[in-house]
Amino acid sequence: MAYANLMLGGLFQxxxxxxxxxxxxxxxxxxxxxxxxxxxxxxxxAYFGITVMVYFLQSxxxxxxxLPILIGAGAVIGLIGVPLELLLRPVYRRNxxxxxxxxxxxxxxxxxxxxxxxxxxxxxxxxxxxxxxGTIQGMGLHVPVYNILVILSSILIAAALGLGLSRTRIxxxxxxxxxxxxxxxxxxxxxxxxxxxxxxxxxxxGTIGGALVIPTSAASLTMxxxxxxxxxxxxxxxxxxxMRGALVGAIIVGLLRxxxxxxxxxxxxxxxxxxxxxxxxxxPAGLFGKSAA
Amino acid sequence: MTAVLTxxxxxxxxxxxxxxxxxxxxxxxxxxxxxxxxxxxxxxxxVLMVPxxxxxxxxxxxxxxxxxxxxxxxxxxxxxxxxxxAAAVATxxxxxxxxxxxxxLACAAGAVLALAVGALCVRYTHIFFGMLxxxxxMLCHSFLFKFYNLTGGDQGMRVLRPSLLGISWEGGATSFLxxxxxxxxxxxxxxxxxxxxxxxxxxxxxxxKAIRENEVKASYVGVRVYRMRLCAFVISGVYGSVAGAxxxxxxxxxxxxIAYWTQSGNLIFMMVLGGSGSFSGPAIGALLFALLHDxxxxxxxxWRFLLGAILVSIVIFMPQGxxxxxxxxxxxxxxxxxx
Numbered sequence: 001m002a003y004a005n006l007m008l009g010g011l012f013q014x015x016x017x018x019x020x021x022x023x024x025x026x027x028x029x030x031x032x033x034x035x036x037x038x039x040x041x042x043x044x045x046a047y048f049g050i051t052v053m054v055y056f057l058q059s060x061x062x063x064x065x066x067l068p069i070l071i072g073a074g075a076v077i078g079l080i081g082v083p084l085e086l087l088l089r090p091v092y093r094r095n096x097x098x099x100x101x102x103x104x105x106x107x108x109x110x111x112x113x114x115x116x117x118x119x120x121x122x123x124x125x126x127x128x129x130x131x132x133x134g135t136i137q138g139m140g141l142h143v144p145v146y147n148i149l150v151i152l153s154s155i156l157i158a159a160a161l162g163l164g165l166s167r168t169r170i171x172x173x174x175x176x177x178x179x180x181x182x183x184x185x186x187x188x189x190x191x192x193x194x195x196x197x198x199x200x201x202x203x204x205x206g207t208i209g210g211a212l213v214i215p216t217s218a219a220s221l222t223m224x225x226x227x228x229x230x231x232x233x234x235x236x237x238x239x240x241x242x243m244r245g246a247l248v249g250a251i252i253v254g255l256l257r258x259x260x261x262x263x264x265x266x267x268x269x270x271x272x273x274x275x276x277x278x279x280x281x282x283x284p285a286g287l288f289g290k291s292a293a
Numbered sequence: 294m295t296a297v298l299t300x301x302x303x304x305x306x307x308x309x310x311x312x313x314x315x316x317x318x319x320x321x322x323x324x325x326x327x328x329x330x331x332x333x334x335x336x337x338x339x340v341l342m343v344p345x346x347x348x349x350x351x352x353x354x355x356x357x358x359x360x361x362x363x364x365x366x367x368x369x370x371x372x373x374x375x376x377x378x379a380a381a382v383a384t385x386x387x388x389x390x391x392x393x394x395x396x397x398l399a400c401a402a403g404a405v406l407a408l409a410v411g412a413l414c415v416r417y418t419h420i421f422f423g424m425l426x427x428x429x430x431m432l433c434h435s436f437l438f439k440f441y442n443l444t445g446g447d448q449g450m451r452v453l454r455p456s457l458l459g460i461s462w463e464g465g466a467t468s469f470l471x472x473x474x475x476x477x478x479x480x481x482x483x484x485x486x487x488x489x490x491x492x493x494x495x496x497x498x499x500x501x502k503a504i505r506e507n508e509v510k511a512s513y514v515g516v517r518v519y520r521m522r523l524c525a526f527v528i529s530g531v532y533g534s535v536a537g538a539x540x541x542x543x544x545x546x547x548x549x550x551i552a553y554w555t556q557s558g559n560l561i562f563m564m565v566l567g568g569s570g571s572f573s574g575p576a577i578g579a580l581l582f583a584l585l586h587d588x589x590x591x592x593x594x595x596w597r598f599l600l601g602a603i604l605v606s607i608v609i610f611m612p613q614g615x616x617x618x619x620x621x622x623x624x625x626x627x628x629x630x631x632x
Contacts, residue, residue: 034420036558090609096420097365101565102608104558108601116595225555229431236424266439273432280425281413 004141006258012147012216014254015154019209020227021234021246022161023202029241030178030198032096033088036103038231039224040110041078041203045210046219047118048077053125053214063132067149074204074211081203085196092195107228111221122220130215150212157208158247165243174198178241229269230257233276239289248287317490319573319616323349323580324483336471340543343470345583346478347539352564352575353489354532359561360569361493362525363505364415367423367557368430371410372530374437374552375403376537381450381547392455392477392542399538400531407530408523415522418508430554437549449548452541470543478539485532486576492528493572501525562604568614577616 024038052073056066084106091099133145165171177184177194185191210219234253238245253272260271279286327346331339351373359365379399383389389398414425437444444450454469456462457477462469492498500521503511512518541547550556559582566585567578585603589596611618 034424087605087609094612097359097423097561098565098608098612100365100367100420100423101561102605104562105601105604105608107558108597108604110601112595112598112601116598225553229554232424232427236428240420266441268439269431269435270439273428273435276428277413277425277432280417280421280428284417284421284425 002140005143006262007255008141008143008147010255010258011151011251012254013257014250015151016209016213017230017234017254018154018158018247018250019205019212020231021238021250022158022243023205023209024231024235025238025241025243025246026161026198026205027202028235029243030174031088031092031195033092033099033103034096035202036100036228037084037106037110038202038206039226039228040107041081041206042210042227042231043114043219043221043224044077044080044110045074045207045212046214046223047114047123047210048207049073049211049214050118050123050125050219053129057126057128063128066129066132067146067153070211070214071153071208074208078204078207079200080207081200082196084203085199088199089192089195107224111224114221114224118219120221122218124218125214146215153212157205158243161205162243170197230272233272236276236286237279239286242286242288245286245288316572319571320486320490320576323573323576324479324486327479327482331471331475336467339471339475340467341583341587343475343478343543344540345579346482347536347543348560348563348579348582349536349576350482350485350539351533351536351560352567352579353486354529354536355560355564356569356572356575357489357493357501357525357532358529359564360571360575361498361505362501362522364418364422364522364525365561366426366526366529367554367561368426368428368433369529369533369560370552370554370556371426371430371433372403372407372533373537373540373556374433374547374549375399375406375530376534376539377452377541377547377551378437378444378450378537379403379534380455380538380541381452384453384455385451390453390456390461391459392457395455395542396481396535396538399534403530403534403537404527406534407527411523411526411530415519415526427554427557430552430557434549434552434554437552444549447549449546452545452547454545455542466545474542481535481539485535489532490572497521497524562600565612565614566604566607568617570613570617571620574614574616578614581615 020038020042023041024035027033027035027038049070052069053066056069061069087106088099088102091102130144130146133149136143136145136148163171165175173184173189174194174197177189177191181191184194210223230253234246234249236249237252238247238249252275256271256275257268260267264271327342330342334342351369354372355366355369358369376399379402380395383395383398389395410426410429414422414429417425438447440446454462454466457473460473462473493501500511500516503514503516504518504521508518537547537551540551563578563582564575565578566581567576568574585600586596589599593599607614613621
């Protein structure tokens with residue numbers, strides 16, 4: 001039964017990782033930019049979530065309301081993607097090295113934004129929140145309901161994203177732009193708007209992911225750079241630009257990590273990156289990616 | 294038709310010969326400046342310049358990879374780490390006292406690792422190369438960080454003061470680092486810089502540029518793309534590990550943070566700041582980065598924000614870096630003058 005607990009812990013991490021990684025994939029798929037600042041969006045969601053939760057706890061609202069409010073807070077702060085996308089516009093047609101560098105610059109800047117607003121001491125929310133939904137116990141299992149709710153929310157978001165991309169009009173336009181930007185423009189798609197929408201959506205997914213972890217772990221200045229490494233692993237394992245890849249990659253990384261931490265603590269990131277290297281060597285495009293250039 | 298072709302064949306060399314050494318001058322000027330610094334700077338400030346030299350050496354190698362071959366490594370800090378840990382193992386575990394031997398060991402370790410990593414990585418280009426090198430860099434970092442018994446974990450390993458050219462120096466750390474060690478590094482910098490200049494001017498360097506411009510065409514005319522890339526990767530790895538060893542001697546410590554991916558990001562920042570399109574750009578970039586960093590750290594607590602903002606503006610407005618932009622402005626002024 002210890003293994004079942006382990007698996008559920010891994011799935012919780014996978015759910016959060018999936019949100020961030022799917023944002024990364026969306027942006028890469030459409031804009032062809034690897035967004036190193038995705039880690040900063042994640043951290044931004046976490047810090048902002050903490051601030052909102054502090055007000056929430058003072059407001060006297062019923063405590064079970066906190067999860068929807070947390071997700072809402074993440075979504076709202078994610079709108080920062082709209083102005084940030086303007087910064088990226090000059091480099092879309094440039095070498096990808098410059099795009100990477102630009103987002104690396106954003107990562108540096110965000111770190112001090114967090115320091116300015118929230119200080120350099122790691123912050124965490126009242127532990128009441130994590131227990132607010134109680135735990136399920138029985139048959140040796142010990143599962144906080146919050147974890148299950150997060151996994152469910154992540155599945156819901158994944159489903160909405162998948163359906164939105166495959167069934168709706170705007171989803172088709174996004175896919176067409178991803179496939180061939182010039183062609184899409186030629187038939188009348190305003191790709192600038194699409195880029196803004198996609199980047200903001202990618203940003204929102206990251207900030208929601210960040211907001212969802214704060215009941216379980218503290219927000220710190222190093223979380224952005226650390227998450228980049230994990231999200232990268234997810235994306236590489238799954239294949240760049242593939243949503244299905246993000247899902248499978250997140251599950252692999254999440255489970256691998258929780259198993260590694262429990263059984264061989266010193267191999268935590270090492271285990272993940274061994275898998276990454278193996279995948280890159282034998283299937284360089286990732287499990288679901290298109291061919292490697 | 295034939296007339297046009299012969300004209301095309303005849304025209305270029307004149308233009309090229311004129312500026313053949315032009316790319317080297319900024320580098321030599323930088324070296325001259327660094328050599329003159331001890332006259333003006335207090336020993337303590339001089340110690341802060343040693344990393345400029347070390348980073349400069351690493352960037353010479355990295356530029357061979359990015360500027361000349363077109364491959365951006367996002368895991369280059371792995372070589373800094375190898376150099377640093379090689380220095381640590383050599384001085385504190387194996388009892389090697391000569392810096393020359395330490396550097397040779399670092400080179401050997403760097404070359405072996407670069408050969409292994411490079412053999413796997415250089416098959417890919419662009420974003421895939423960047424990601425694979427980043428993955429190896431993080432693998433290295435977590436190994437150094439987690440395997441406490443072997444590497445000292447987050448404590449790192451001590452690097453003892455080596456002897457230079459068989460002479461061991463007593464006295465305080467500052468007087469050692471700002472005196473003999475500074476000049477030693479500088480001499481090494483000149484030597485490695487000139488070697489790199491030869492490398493990029495050689496047929497090998499031309500092969501690399503051909504690969505950068507068009508890999509497929511290059512292979513059609515007989516360039517062995519894989520082998521050349523691997524060579525470039527190994528050379529840049531060796532330069533990186535020399536730099537790592539020098540840095541570790543300066544701080545007296547080899548710790549895992551030197552391998553973290555943001556360190557690679559900083560290296561790329563320096564390269565782009567100076568300008569990766571030219572031979573001397575990255576070396577100038579290392580100096581500018583250090584000056585910028587010091588100036589910002591002393592003025593504000595939020596120096597990362599400004600540093601990031603500068604990086605963003607350089608990428609957007611000055612993609613050729615400081616050296617490239619200055620060269621452009623100079624060329625334009627000259628043109629206007631002659632017209």
